[in-house]
Amino acid sequence: MSEQNAEIYYYDIGDYLSREQKLDIITNFKGMENLPFTRLKPNEHGDWISQRNDKFGTWIQIEPTEKFSSKSQTWFSAQSCGILTAKDTFLYNLSKKKLSEIIQNMVDFYNVQREKFQKTGLKDATAVLDYNSSKISWSDLFIRDLQKNVVYKFDDTKLCEAYFRPFIKQNFIYDKQFIQRTYQQLSLFPKYDSKNLVICVSGIGVTKEFSAIITNIIPDYELIGKSQCFPLY
Known part of the structure; x- marks a missing residue:
């Protein structure tokens, strides 16, 4: 056959x-x-x-294959997702005063839990933590630091404004110890008041139509939907 x-x-x-x-x-x-x-x-x-x-294969690439490559023939030399906190309710707020209170309470609660865990002599903290969602959001970052006995401190000089959603700025704590994923944002905005412009476009996995927005302050991951950010500097 x-x-x-x-x-x-x-x-x-x-x-x-x-x-x-x-x-x-x-x-x-x-x-x-x-x-x-x-x-x-x-x-x-x-x-x-x-x-x-x-x-499409003949067009100039938007971003380089290797981040921050000055030799690449691309429109931008760098690209980054927006800030991903994994705990928005604790790190964002419209009221600066309220945000300070929330962060301080979270830090105090974390340190109490850290001290209690260190006394147990255990290696895994997940079974003994207090998972009160009104006090803290236990991301893997927090759990890992707690197990390493990392002390958290609240530095109110790192409070700033960030672009949370389209046309909505919120007060934010730009402190790496609290943020789940900063991606390359610390290179684009080394300090919260660093001067830069970033074009944010919809990222991979977004089901809504393509959108774009430009900002001169730190953008959130969900600013425009899995935000992919292309900087001036």
Whole structure:
């Protein structure tokens, strides 16, 4: 029996149709042989239906393959996600005074838990921690520091404004010890008042339409949806 390459045929019945609407369309053709099939011809990339436009490959890249590479032929020499706190309710607030109180209470609670854990002699703190969500959000960063007996302190000189959501600035604590992921933001904004401009665009995994926004202050990870930030400096 000889082997032959298979041929695949495709008919696009349309988007956003109900099951009944699709069945009605097929029924009206009176048979499968009457459907206006299109033979699929995959391109060199293996795309079958939504085939990519090869012209994109000729365009200048937005970001370099290696971050901060001055030799790359790209529009930007660096790129970073926005700040990811994993504890927004403890690090953001519209009231600076309220935020200071929240952070100080969180720090005090953390240090009490740290001291109690050190007395247990255990290596894993997860089984003995107080998971009161009104006091703290135990991210893996906090748990790791607690197990290492890292003392937390609240430095109110690091309070600043950050771009939380489109057109919403909030008070924020720009202190690496509290932030789950800073990504490259500490290079783009070494200090909270560093002068820079960053264009933030929707990142990978966002289901909404593409958006872009520009800011001169620290951007949050969800400012524009998994924010990918391209800096002037």
